[in-house]
Amino acid sequence: MRLYHHPRDAAPVHRELTALGTLQRKVRERRARRQAIQAAAVQVFSDKGFSRATMEDIARQAELSVGTIYLYYRSKEELYVSLLFESMKIFTGAIEKIMATGLPPDRQLKKVWEYFYTYHTRYPQSYRVLLFLQQPGLTAGISPKTLQEINVRAGRNFSLVSRVVAAAMAKGIYRAHEPREVVDLLWSLFLGLVHLSETRQNLGVTISTLKDLHRKAFRWLEAGLRPR
Amino acid sequence: MRLYHHPRDAAPVHRELTALGTLQRKVRERRARRQAIQAAAVQVFSDKGFSRATMEDIARQAELSVGTIYLYYRSKEELYVSLLFESMKIFTGAIEKIMATGLPPDRQLKKVWEYFYTYHTRYPQSYRVLLFLQQPGLTAGISPKTLQEINVRAGRNFSLVSRVVAAAMAKGIYRAHEPREVVDLLWSLFLGLVHLSETRQNLGVTISTLKDLHRKAFRWLEAGLRPR
Amino acid sequence: MRLYHHPRDAAPVHRELTALGTLQRKVRERRARRQAIQAAAVQVFSDKGFSRATMEDIARQAELSVGTIYLYYRSKEELYVSLLFESMKIFTGAIEKIMATGLPPDRQLKKVWEYFYTYHTRYPQSYRVLLFLQQPGLTAGISPKTLQEINVRAGRNFSLVSRVVAAAMAKGIYRAHEPREVVDLLWSLFLGLVHLSETRQNLGVTISTLKDLHRKAFRWLEAGLRPR
Amino acid sequence: MRLYHHPRDAAPVHRELTALGTLQRKVRERRARRQAIQAAAVQVFSDKGFSRATMEDIARQAELSVGTIYLYYRSKEELYVSLLFESMKIFTGAIEKIMATGLPPDRQLKKVWEYFYTYHTRYPQSYRVLLFLQQPGLTAGISPKTLQEINVRAGRNFSLVSRVVAAAMAKGIYRAHEPREVVDLLWSLFLGLVHLSETRQNLGVTISTLKDLHRKAFRWLEAGLRPR
DNA sequence: GATGAATGAGCATTCATTCAT
DNA sequence: CATGAATGAATGCTCATTCAT
Numbered sequence: 001m002r003l004y005h006h007p008r009d010a011a012p013v014h015r016e017l018t019a020l021g022t023l024q025r026k027v028r029e030r031r032a033r034r035q036a037i038q039a040a041a042v043q044v045f046s047d048k049g050f051s052r053a054t055m056e057d058i059a060r061q062a063e064l065s066v067g068t069i070y071l072y073y074r075s076k077e078e079l080y081v082s083l084l085f086e087s088m089k090i091f092t093g094a095i096e097k098i099m100a101t102g103l104p105p106d107r108q109l110k111k112v113w114e115y116f117y118t119y120h121t122r123y124p125q126s127y128r129v130l131l132f133l134q135q136p137g138l139t140a141g142i143s144p145k146t147l148q149e150i151n152v153r154a155g156r157n158f159s160l161v162s163r164v165v166a167a168a169m170a171k172g173i174y175r176a177h178e179p180r181e182v183v184d185l186l187w188s189l190f191l192g193l194v195h196l197s198e199t200r201q202n203l204g205v206t207i208s209t210l211k212d213l214h215r216k217a218f219r220w221l222e223a224g225l226r227p228r
Numbered sequence: 229m230r231l232y233h234h235p236r237d238a239a240p241v242h243r244e245l246t247a248l249g250t251l252q253r254k255v256r257e258r259r260a261r262r263q264a265i266q267a268a269a270v271q272v273f274s275d276k277g278f279s280r281a282t283m284e285d286i287a288r289q290a291e292l293s294v295g296t297i298y299l300y301y302r303s304k305e306e307l308y309v310s311l312l313f314e315s316m317k318i319f320t321g322a323i324e325k326i327m328a329t330g331l332p333p334d335r336q337l338k339k340v341w342e343y344f345y346t347y348h349t350r351y352p353q354s355y356r357v358l359l360f361l362q363q364p365g366l367t368a369g370i371s372p373k374t375l376q377e378i379n380v381r382a383g384r385n386f387s388l389v390s391r392v393v394a395a396a397m398a399k400g401i402y403r404a405h406e407p408r409e410v411v412d413l414l415w416s417l418f419l420g421l422v423h424l425s426e427t428r429q430n431l432g433v434t435i436s437t438l439k440d441l442h443r444k445a446f447r448w449l450e451a452g453l454r455p456r
Numbered sequence: 457m458r459l460y461h462h463p464r465d466a467a468p469v470h471r472e473l474t475a476l477g478t479l480q481r482k483v484r485e486r487r488a489r490r491q492a493i494q495a496a497a498v499q500v501f502s503d504k505g506f507s508r509a510t511m512e513d514i515a516r517q518a519e520l521s522v523g524t525i526y527l528y529y530r531s532k533e534e535l536y537v538s539l540l541f542e543s544m545k546i547f548t549g550a551i552e553k554i555m556a557t558g559l560p561p562d563r564q565l566k567k568v569w570e571y572f573y574t575y576h577t578r579y580p581q582s583y584r585v586l587l588f589l590q591q592p593g594l595t596a597g598i599s600p601k602t603l604q605e606i607n608v609r610a611g612r613n614f615s616l617v618s619r620v621v622a623a624a625m626a627k628g629i630y631r632a633h634e635p636r637e638v639v640d641l642l643w644s645l646f647l648g649l650v651h652l653s654e655t656r657q658n659l660g661v662t663i664s665t666l667k668d669l670h671r672k673a674f675r676w677l678e679a680g681l682r683p684r
Numbered sequence: 685m686r687l688y689h690h691p692r693d694a695a696p697v698h699r700e701l702t703a704l705g706t707l708q709r710k711v712r713e714r715r716a717r718r719q720a721i722q723a724a725a726v727q728v729f730s731d732k733g734f735s736r737a738t739m740e741d742i743a744r745q746a747e748l749s750v751g752t753i754y755l756y757y758r759s760k761e762e763l764y765v766s767l768l769f770e771s772m773k774i775f776t777g778a779i780e781k782i783m784a785t786g787l788p789p790d791r792q793l794k795k796v797w798e799y800f801y802t803y804h805t806r807y808p809q810s811y812r813v814l815l816f817l818q819q820p821g822l823t824a825g826i827s828p829k830t831l832q833e834i835n836v837r838a839g840r841n842f843s844l845v846s847r848v849v850a851a852a853m854a855k856g857i858y859r860a861h862e863p864r865e866v867v868d869l870l871w872s873l874f875l876g877l878v879h880l881s882e883t884r885q886n887l888g889v890t891i892s893t894l895k896d897l898h899r900k901a902f903r904w905l906e907a908g909l910r911p912r
Numbered sequence: 913g914a915t916g917a918a919t920g921a922g923c924a925t926t927c928a929t930t931c932a933t
Numbered sequence: 934c935a936t937g938a939a940t941g942a943a944t945g946c947t948c949a950t951t952c953a954t
Contacts, residue, residue, distance in 0.1 A: 026938095033938090049363050051279030055924060065940045067926080076924070134359070134427045135277050151431050177448075184424060184436055185445050189413070192420030196412060199362045203379050204372075208412055217413050220405075224452030282948060293915045295951085304949065489917090505819050507735030511945060521919045526946065590815070590883045591733050607887050633904075640880060640892055641873070641901050648876030652868060655818045659835050660828075664868055673869050676861075680908030738927060749936045751930085760928065919951080923944105930940080 034072050037062050038086060041079050046125030050080060050132050081146055084133070087126040088153045091119065095160045105168035110218065112161055116190045117214045127194065158183055174225040182225070189217055262300050265290050266314055269307055274353030278308060278360055305370055308360065309378070315354040316381045319347065323388045333396035338446065340389055344418045345442050355422065386411050402453040410453070417445055490528050493518050494542060497535050502581030506536060506588050537602055540589070543582040544609045547575065551616045561624035566674065568617055572646045573670045583650065614639055630681040638681070645673055718756050721746050722770055725763055730809030734764060734816050761826055764816065765834070771810040772837045775803065779844045789852035794902065796845055800874045801898045811878065842867050858909040866909070873901055 040062035044053045055076060059066045073079040098111045120127045133139070139147060158180065165179040174182075197210035268290035272281045283304060287294045301307040326339045348355045361378075386408065393407040402410075425438035496518035500509045511532060515522045529535040554567045576583045589595075595603060614636065621635040630638075653666035724746035728737045739760060743750040757763040782795045804811045817834075842864065849863040858866075881894035 067941065068939055071938065133430060134423050139430045147431055151433055181436060181441065181444060184441055185448065188420030188424045189417045190420065191423050192416030192418065195362050195419050196416045202361060203375055205379055208409060213409065213412055216409060220413065220452045224448045228456055295915050523920065524918055589886060590879050595886045603887055607889055637892060637897065637900060640897055641904065644876030644880045645873045646876065647879050648872030648874065651818050651875050651879065652872045658817060659831055661835055664865060669865065669868055672865060676869065676908045680904045684912055751936050
């Protein structure tokens with residue numbers, strides 16, 4: 001396990017300028033390959049978990065050779081982290097879009113909460129990738145710089161939602177709380193719901209679907225937020 | 229990895245009946261050994277995670293040989309599951325004790341919620357062990373029978389708390405809901421809070437401790453439960 | 457490649473004293489295994505060179521599994537270094553034996569020179585192992601402490617022979633030189649002769665055997681040492 | 685690793701005859717490319733050793749692509765051997781120049797000996813390349829024809845120096861020996877001196893430089909050659 | 913029962929070589 | 934011709950599990 005690595009994301013430096021069209025195609029292809037690998041990795045990681053997933057599994061899934069993956073990612077860890085970044089980016093985008101709607105803040109919050117579920121439905125694996133970060137020892141293989149980057153990006157997402165909550169409080173729609181803490185609770189609740197429902201699925205229990213719990217949870221939570 | 233295994237928990241059958249006293253000592257020693265192994269395993273699993281923990285780590289921690297562990301547990305998976313059982317047993321006991329106090333049900337619920345935190349503080353490793361069940365692929369190494377047993381025990385715990393919630397509703401302290409769902413939400417929320425705070429710890433972020441969030445979460449949640 | 461490692465040579469620590477006989481047997485077996493592995497390694501390393509030799513080759517040669525080798529040596533490098541130590545030990549022993557004969561120093565030197573050849577004939581692989589140290593990059597995988605140890609042991613051998621040469625000079629048998637430099641030349645010459653003859657063998661050339669060159673070289677060299 | 689290969693050195697055959705000037709330019713360019721690759725390879729091989737050097741290292745050093753190297757050399761082995769040829773050619777040239785001076789043969793021999801050192805100083809890497817031939821297993825990747833070629837060229841160099849030695853003997857400057865064997869000893873001694881000093885450098889020992897040993901060695905050796 | 917040496921399948925990673933563009 | 938992306942066999946090392954003592 002290489003502990004840290006330099007990013008392999010940077011565009012390759014060409015000594016002489018090749019035809020512009022060719023260069024563009026190259027860049028496009030490179031991006032496409034990266035995405036293909038990520039798609040395969042998301043699948044495999046979420047099927048087997050980080051440790052049990054093998055690079056060969058991922059290669060097979062991507063219909064590529066193992067060596068090729070290492071042309072795009074320096075290590076299993078780096079590949080994993082790239083998935084995390086991707087997840088976070090999608091999240092950020094979705095939240096920003098909701099905030100741009102100009103809806104009343106409580107309606108926005110509801111949409112955010114709904115997006116949690118949508119995201120989980122659409123990218124169930126990406127979701128699970130997020131959960132890996134809790135695994136002890138995983139962070140040992142990630143460079144401090146990358147960890148810092150993860151923090152920044154995660155913090156950004158939390159801040160965005162905090163702003164929505166703060167707006168609702170400012171308008172008196174919600175009672176005064178520390179907005180950031182409200183977001184922590186919201187997110188924790190969703191995290192826990194997913195965890196619970198997945199555990200139950202693992203164990204073969206079928207009661208109370210995530211969908212159901214998710215809907216009811218918000219109503220209940222919001223009731224606690226609104227003034228009496 | 230053996231997929232399923234016969235339980236090794238039953239007392240060994242002796243060809244010739246030894247003196248009763250000797251037998252009892254044997255049983256006692258066997259139980260003690262199992263506990264020593266479990267204690268070591270809880271420590272190692274929670275330090276390194278399931279995959280990264282090695283049987284030798286556990287043997288060293290227990291000051292036993294690897295071979296001996298296999299005299300008590302058929303596989304790494306089975307050893308892990310035994311920890312889970314232990315966790316659940318402790319939980320059950322604590323909840324039953326709370327229910328036996330005769331306190332008003334909302335006070336009991338508060339105590340249960342507080343116990344979540346106490347348990348996490350006192351047995352942080354055991355807690356983490358609980359989370360493993362969500363890991364995909366882990367259940368592959370556990371026999372259906374054992375899975376079933378886990379379900380039964382987990383269900384029992386949920387039912388116990390449900391009864392407390394139901395009692396509070398019956399008395400009009402809480403508004404009418406499906407008690408079982410309320411428990412799901414409570415548990416999910418706590419699960420998520422732990423997850424969030426551990427992830428942050430892994431990433432080196434120190435804002436908003438679990439203790440703080442845990443306390444505030446209940447006040448907020450309960451507000452949503454009580455009639456207006 | 458692990459860079460440094462703790463020695464695995466130390467006798468295992470037993471918690472409780474087992475029967476003395478059993479313990480002795482264990483130690484004896486452990487030593488025997490180590491020697492079996494070394495014998496296999498010497499063979500394989502000298503057949504294929506350090507880089508091309510694989511741990512599986514060595515295991516196969518030793519009729520053991522790969523894992524077993526790692527029970528005795530932490531890495532390929534450590535295994536290699538152990539061979540080097542062994543070579544040097546044999547050398548030291550042989551030279552000390554010659555020095556203990558009480559022969560006149562020039563006769564002793566002749567015997568040392570002859571031992572160079574004997575050693576090469578008897579342990580041709582061990583000899584080649586010594587040569588590896590010149591390979592650039594190999595030392596990168598060896599801990600400074602171990603390197604230091606190699607230096608000490610090598611220096612000891614050079615010093616022993618120096619003493620023989622110094623004695624001959626003191627008695628006026630040889631002209632005055634820096635004894636250490638004479639030894640450097642002697643050793644270099646032998647090293648070079650082996651190198652040349654092995655290269656020729658590699659290339660399929662059969663002229664002038666090492667045996668022949670070795671004998672003539674000493675006569676010629678000594679002529680330059682003796683007073684006119 | 686391909687075992688044998690057809691030479692790729694021959695000028696390419698063009699289907700249609702291009703203008704003579706163009707052809708010449710092509711040949712010139714081809715030669716220049718080969719030299720650029722060789723220069724890079726010498727550097728990398730001597731830095732890392734044969735096994736640890738990668739084709740990509742060499743390509744990067746030559747500021748070319750890996751593919752291009754394979755247009756000029758069929759394999760890593762062939763590239764390596766081409767370096768050997770180059771080394772030998774330079775050697776031959778230098779010795780012939782010394783022989784053309786018309787100096788007395790013992791003076792010529794001294795100059796040859798000095799050239800050994802000069803060459804090692806000026807092309808330390810090329811020197812190390814020579815040493816590779818001793819490595820067992822390397823020759824497996826070289827065709828018999830190429831091995832034969834190496835032999836012929838090496839033999840040529842030995843013969844040249846032999847002629848110098850023979851001349852000195854004919855004039856009574858040296859005592860009668862088999863000239864070829866004297867050359868073997870000379871060359872072995874130098875080889876050994878380089879080996880010894882490089883090993884010491886690898887191990888971090890700084891006593892007795894090559895320069896010093898080299899100078900003293902000749903004085904001492906020649907003393908053994910001259911009549912009493 | 914207890915031990916711990918032995919096993920060997922499994923895995924991340926590297927690198928010589930090929931080939932479509 | 935030149936490129937460099939793709940390949941996949943090869944390798945050092947790990948670790949769950951077994952079994953002779």
